Amino acid sequence: MIEITIRLKSPAHARRLAAILRTLADTDEDRGQAKTYRGAARRLERIARPNRYTTTRPPRPTHAELDEEAVQRVVKGLRPLPPLSRAEARIASWRLTAHRCSAPEIAERVGATERTVRRWRAEDREAAQR
Known part of the structure; x- marks a missing residue:
């Protein structure tokens, strides 16, 4: 087993690498290796997903009228x-x-x-x- 550490500058880069891993998994004939690629892609997508608790959405309105x-x-x-x-x-x-x-x-x-x-x-x- 070989471990590799990759540093990505942004979530967009992580999503891009995940897409590449998924493509690689689709083309690899070794089912075990393809499963490993898909797992790595899934973990990268989870990391790249924005955290809903730290997003900068404005506060919800408290008015009684519906917009x-x-x-x-x-x-x-x-x-x-x-x-x-x-x-x-x-x-x-x-x-x-x-x-x-x-x-x-x-x-x-x-x-x-x-x-x-x-x-x-x-x-x-x-x-x-x-």
């Missing part, structure tokens, strides 16, 4: 995503669920945790059954 334009931007995925109040995030979550988006994708867009999105979905299903 329909902000909700529409989030649903359409127009970057930069605006900060949403809790009510706006819930509405955007409901609309994205109707568009068959996954819970992790919805959580990233609305600025909530995946667990919160799943809880909102369960509450909406329960309300629909009444």
Whole structure:
């Protein structure tokens, strides 16, 4: 076994190296080596993923009125995503669920945790059954 240390300057470089490793895994005939390449690519992508706790998103608004334009931007995925109040995030979550988006994708867009999105979905299903 040989260990190699690679220093990358940015997350973009890590994602690029991960893509190269995945391509290499697809072309390698040795299944064990291909699995090793995919594992390394997965670890690089995890490292390159931005930390949601340290991002510089502006604080969420606390007003009682709903900003329909902000909700529409989030649903359409127009970057930069605006900060949403809790009510706006819930509405955007409901609309994205109707568009068959996954819970992790919805959580990233609305600025909530995946667990919160799943809880909102369960509450909406329960309300629909009444």
